[in-house]
Amino acid sequence: MNTELILKNVSKHITLNDAERQFFLSMLESRFIKRKELHLKEGEVCKHSTFIVSGALKGFTIDKQGIEHVINFAIKDWWIGDMYSLISQQPGILNIEALADSEVLMLSRENQHLLYEKVPKFERFFRIIVENSLVASQQRLINNLSLTAEERYLEFMKKYSSILEYAPLHTIASYLGITPEFLSKIRGRMARKPA
Template sequence: MEYDIILRNISKHISLDKQEAAYFISLLKEKKVPRKGMILREEQLCKEISFVVSGALRAFYLDKTGRQSTIMFAIPDWWVTDMFCFINQQPAMLNIEALEDSLLLQLQKEDLDQLYIKVPKFERFFRIIMQNAYIREQLRVIQTLSLSAEERYRIFLDKYPQVAKLVTQKQIASYLGITPEFLSMIRANKAGKTIS
């Protein structure tokens, strides 16, 4: 297994010496997930955080009626988990599925806690990752409250063009909080008029 991609991801925020990098790598578990395979189901204990080496994942919430709401996507070089449940070691609220055959590197919660003790700079790394995730979600909520569906769709395409190529219209619609039919109307709107 080649670990360059995850070490480059970490080097964006902290520097590791060879011994620290080797210790970190020793904690990682490789997981191959087939398309439509689940890495987490609601009510299952959320024990790990996953780094996407290849493939793509989708985290979604399933309501009592069976309706799916996509919370986030994860593509190569991204981290994904049900963060609240991972940190608090509680049953998951989210489901996480592979959108295509995927290769992950996973870090168990107890190993992460040991990593913080043995290589304290990882606290800084994961703090930055969590801050960035919080900022991204806060902006998404504000956009949902203040922008039209058409504007949110344009922002999604601009910000995540690689994700848009991998996912279905239904999954994009559930991420934007609209129906697939309404998304079809937005896509078909050639005149450039905003749909509210």
């Protein structure tokens, strides 16, 4: 189990002593996910918060017309999960799939609650993680409401360039809220008369 990265991630917001660190690590479960493998399937109850050690995943829903909508990406050093299902313990609507072979560390809901009991600092840690997710989610909403598709694509490349290595065009189009054909057209336009 490769724990260096997650310990560094935690230490960004809280400080652990040796015993706490050991206890935290004992709560984690390592897993390797192959490219295209589903880590979480809609309809299931989400039982873990997942930290990405290497690789990349996408979270997505499928609407009534069978169209896939990418809700978020997660790469090295990020957390992912179906927050709705995780807190309500109801069947979720999120699918989580690997974009590349990935190593993740999983913290089960029960262990997370144990952690809150034994090391209350983790309440703070996850509060901050969730706060940051909320800011990102709201910023994306604002972008979707106020920018054109082309502007959103430029923003995306600026902010998440590392994801371009993992996600094919139609997945990025889905994240941006447009069709793959239209993203292709935008690219063509940009290549012809660049910024």
